[in-house]
Amino acid sequence: MNYKFIDLFAGIGGFRQGFEALGCECLFSSEIDIHARQMYCENFGELPLGDITQIDENQISNHDILLAGFPCQPFSIAGEKKGFEDTRGTLFFDIARILKAKEPKVVVLENVKHFKNHDGGKTLRVILDTLNELGYATNWEVLNAKDFGVPQNRERTIIVGSLNGVKFDFNKLEKKSPVRIVDILEKDGKFDYLEEGEYTLIENPKRQPSGLIFCGYRNKNIRTKGTRENTQHLSRVHKQPNRIYDANGTHPTIASQESAGRYFIYHEGRVRKLTMMECFRLMGFGDDFKLIGSKANLYNRIGNSIVVPMVEAIAKEIKVQILNAQNKKEFIP
Ligand SMILES: C[S@@+](CC[C@H](N)C(=O)[O-])C[C@H]1O[C@@H](n2cnc3c(N)ncnc32)[C@H](O)[C@@H]1O
Structure with a gap:
């Protein structure tokens, strides 16, 4: 259906990419953000x-x-x-006001x-209480993008609510075998390599439980202000944009704050920056996804987005567990 x-x-x-891939149709x-809107329009033909906050819920289609x-x-709740x-x-x-007015069968929040x-846990509690009050049975889980076929360690909270009383079972989501950064790299192109001397590789890098292989750092100026004696070198090692990861492992989270795209990998004996296309591939976007606007805007948008194959897995199970379920008649009309 x-x-x-x-x-x-x-x-x-x-979200739209993932649900459209499963044959669903976007109505609204x-x-x-103007840059995001333009990029959305470029890709989906709809601004x-x-x-x-300025949109009347009654203008939105069922x-x-x-x-x-x-x-x-x-939430600023006094306690009551x-x-x-x-x-x-x-x-x-x-x-919540759109849910109240439109009563969609399913709500998915990320x-x-x-x-x-x-x-202190209040935000999640109030949200779950409100969804329950509106008639939704809820469940939530922290999912990791690396379990859905992209080599990125990106954990996100997903809440699913259903009006027919089904508690979404996250355990049934189809997981994929792990992939490595090297599997999504562009084969040729003009890459932004670091010169030897611009970085330091550590000895015996180890694969972390997350799949990341931290293998070195860029030799940036050390920030000494406020650091303890003999720990100054750690400031450059621990500063995320200075870190270098082995392409045989998983990539850390692509972050919305990293507007310069300082994601460095060690691959075939050299250190280079990920390309913009590789960042989009880490989020599961296809190579035909149109990129417009400044690099800073693009890095910000990709860091803010959601991993498409993870959405597809969720969409698939929502159809099976909730929408196509036998007890459809129980839905509030
Ligand atoms: C975490 S991002 C969601 C990104 C999206 N899932 C994607 O795939 O790119 C949250 C978005 O909410 C937007 N936003 C914030 N306040 C808003 C508002 N009042 N009305 C509409 N959008 C808003 C932000 O600009 C931002 O793009």
Whole structure:
């Protein structure tokens, strides 16, 4: 069946790619950032509407699935459990008011790994309580992109809610065998290599449980201010943009704050920067995905996005476990 979805906080459309790949159809999208909106339009032929707080829920078409990778904000609750009304003034409230008005069968929310600890656990609790109050059975899990066929250690909290009482079973998601950075590298092209002398390789690098192989660091100026004696060298080793990873392992998280794209890998005896296309491949975007705008904007957008094959795995199970389930009649009409 051709299920309909809406794409809130749409970014460059990571969620949309994954659900469209499973044959679902997007009816509405919203995104406030102009560069993301333009890139979305370039790729999906539709300019998302802007600020969700300014959009009347009754203007949105009825849909089966609401998707949202929304920014994390604390709720200012005095202590009394008021649920839905308590979320007013946050971007989650805009999700909740659309759920209330439109009653989609499924809601999928995405957030950072440590979402469960945000504001001492209150944020997640209020969100789950509000979804329950709106009639959704909920479950949540932290998923890692590296389990879904991309060589990136990227952990994200996923919440799935269903109106028919099904608690989404994350254990049934189809996992893929591990891939290495080397498997997604461009074969030829003009690569940005570091000169010998610009980096130091460590002896006996070890594969970490995450799959990362930290193997060296760039010889940047050492920040000595505020560091303890004899530990100065660690400041350059531990500063993420200075770290070099072996291409036979997994890549660390592509971060939205890293607008210079300082991702360095050790491959075939040399150290080079990942290309922009390789960064998009680490997020599971196809090579035909159109990239527009400045490099800084692109690095920011890709770091903010969601890993497409992980979304596809979720979409597939949502269809099986919730939407195609026998007890469809239990859905609120
Ligand atoms: C974590 S990103 C989600 C990215 C998306 N899942 C993707 O695949 O690219 C959150 C997005 O929410 C957008 N946003 C923040 N406030 C918004 C608002 N008031 N209305 C619409 N979008 C908003 C941000 O610009 C950002 O792109």
